[in-house]
Amino acid sequence: MEFRNVLFTELKLRNMTLPNRIIRSATYEGWGEADGTPKPELADVYSELARGGVGTIITGFAFVSKVGRAMHPGQCGIDSDDKIGPWRRIIAKVREANPDVKLVMQIAHTGRQTRRQVTGQPVVGASDRPCTYFRQHPRVLDDNSILDIINDFAYAAYRAIRAGFDAVQIHAAHGYLIHQFLSSWTNARTDRWADRPLLLEKVISAVRSKCGYDFPILVKLSAAEDRSPGIRVEDTIETAKRLEKLEIDAVEISYGTMEYALNIIRGAVPIDAVLRVNPMFNRIPGLLKSFWKKFCAPAYLRKFIPFEEDYNLQSASRIWSETELPVICVGGIRTLESMVGIIDSFGIDAIALCRPLICEPDIPRKILSGEFTKSKCTNCNLCTIYCDSQQPLRCYQKKGNAQ
Ligand SMILES: Cc1cc2nc3c(=O)[nH]c(=O)nc-3n(C[C@H](O)[C@H](O)[C@H](O)COP(=O)(O)O)c2cc1C
Numbered sequence: 434m435e436f437r438n439v440l441f442t443e444l445k446l447r448n449m450t451l452p453n454r455i456i457r458s459a460t461y462e463g464w465g466e467a468d469g470t471p472k473p474e475l476a477d478v479y480s481e482l483a484r485g486g487v488g489t490i491i492t493g494f495a496f497v498s499k500v501g502r503a504m505h506p507g508q509c510g511i512d513s514d515d516k517i518g519p520w521r522r523i524i525a526k527v528r529e530a531n532p533d534v535k536l537v538m539q540i541a542h543t544g545r546q547t548r549r550q551v552t553g554q555p556v557v558g559a560s561d562r563p564c565t566y567f568r569q570h571p572r573v574l575d576d577n578s579i580l581d582i583i584n585d586f587a588y589a590a591y592r593a594i595r596a597g598f599d600a601v602q603i604h605a606a607h608g609y610l611i612h613q614f615l616s617s618w619t620n621a622r623t624d625r626w627a628d629r630p631l632l633l634e635k636v637i638s639a640v641r642s643k644c645g646y647d648f649p650i651l652v653k654l655s656a657a658e659d660r661s662p663g664i665r666v667e668d669t670i671e672t673a674k675r676l677e678k679l680e681i682d683a684v685e686i687s688y689g690t691m692e693y694a695l696n697i698i699r700g701a702v703p704i705d706a707v708l709r710v711n712p713m714f715n716r717i718p719g720l721l722k723s724f725w726k727k728f729c730a731p732a733y734l735r736k737f738i739p740f741e742e743d744y745n746l747q748s749a750s751r752i753w754s755e756t757e758l759p760v761i762c763v764g765g766i767r768t769l770e771s772m773v774g775i776i777d778s779f780g781i782d783a784i785a786l787c788r789p790l791i792c793e794p795d796i797p798r799k800i801l802s803g804e805f806t807k808s809k810c811t812n813c814n815l816c817t818i819y820c821d822s823q824q825p826l827r828c829y830q831k832k833g834n835a836q
Contacts, residue, residue, distance in 0.1 A: 453488035458785035461493035463825035469510025480530035485795025494541035497589035501542030520596035544610030587639035600649035608690025656748035700812025
């Protein structure tokens with residue numbers, strides 16, 4: 434089928450009509466003040482995407498509470514009412530750039546995937562099993578603390594509405610708190626939360642009752658992960674069936690956790706940049722770094738799965754076949770042929786892009802004018818590694834964007 438009839442048709446999710454099937458997947462932008470207030474420059478990032486023809490923009494993960502903050506220094510939040518005004522001003526500017534663009538806020542709680550040095554509070558989790566990457570023992574959440582977190586998600590979503598967002602996406606992927614409850618690797622509970630999808634269901638219900646029936650709710654899930662026992666595609670199908678009963682509006686299918694963070698995105702592992710920028714490594718003295726690079730890095734590199742195009746498509750397709758939920762596929766989508774095929778041949782409802790749009794924010798416009806067949810993104814992954822620096826997000830392959 435002609436690409437225009439596949440990619441550039443509307444998709445209705447509850448009361449939100451996406452102008453086309455190309456979504457900017459949630460992407461940390463690094464434009465938050467120290468307290469998580471979004472800086473005005475974030476409007477320029479979204480406006481460029483909106484002018485470039487992306488139908489829907491999902492924000493980088495916004496924290497719902499301070500204890501749920503990530504290690505990235507410029508993360509934005511939606512944890513307090515004083516952040517509504519700054520978000521509202523950003524949205525107004527983006528709508529000036531393109532009034533049709535749909536704006537979705539991704540809301541998240543990091544659980545054990547953060548550091549006490551960042552949150553100023555003990556790290557919390559579904560169980561006391563530490564994340565091998567962050568290496569801090571979580572305090573096990575009790576029933577009351579879990580109910581507080583559910584409330585935090587509901588209030589965060591309500592603030593997103595008041596700021597003018599069209600929808601929220603609940604981040605239940607990549608090893609963050611909700612994922613920790615979904616996974617048998619981290620959920621060793623014996624209370625009611627041993628029913629692994631229960632926290633996600635309660636968060637969805639709380640968001641719905643706070644925000645009303647018309648407000649669309651999207652969910653991002655990791656279909657599988659690098660641990661065993663852990664989430665398998667069959668578990669995710671079961672979770673998706675339960676979400677179907679709650680009438681969520683779409684599920685985006687991703688992969689993995691921060692334990693093997695580069696398996697979420699695949700591609701190069703830029704070791705030198707990791708040793709320079711990452712707070713887990715950058716304080717190691719130079720000589721030890723050289724030792725680590727020579728003797729430990731080979732084993733470290735073997736943990737990573739090589740890049741493959743459309744690497745979440747099989748999982749997304751299974752979830753699409755076994756549920757009635759609208760499905761968004763993300764991960765390694767790089768060519769026009771793939772974008773069209775994922776929707777036209779597999780029936781998936783929309784595709785989401787992250788790194789290709791960091792590299793070229795106007796891909797949809799280029800598709801329409803015949804200038805795009807393949808993304809220029811090389812999966813060098815420097816954009817990812819620099820999320821841990823004070824630098825806002827950018828593509829390091831572009832001329833003038835030195836490290
Ligand atoms: C720099 C960077 C920041 C990201 N930030 C987020 C985020 O805030 N929330 C999220 O769910 N995924 C995040 N991701 C993952 C992407 O949304 C996406 O799932 C992944 O990059 C695979 O898509 P791609 O191959 O099109 O890059 C990020 C990825 C990158 C490279």
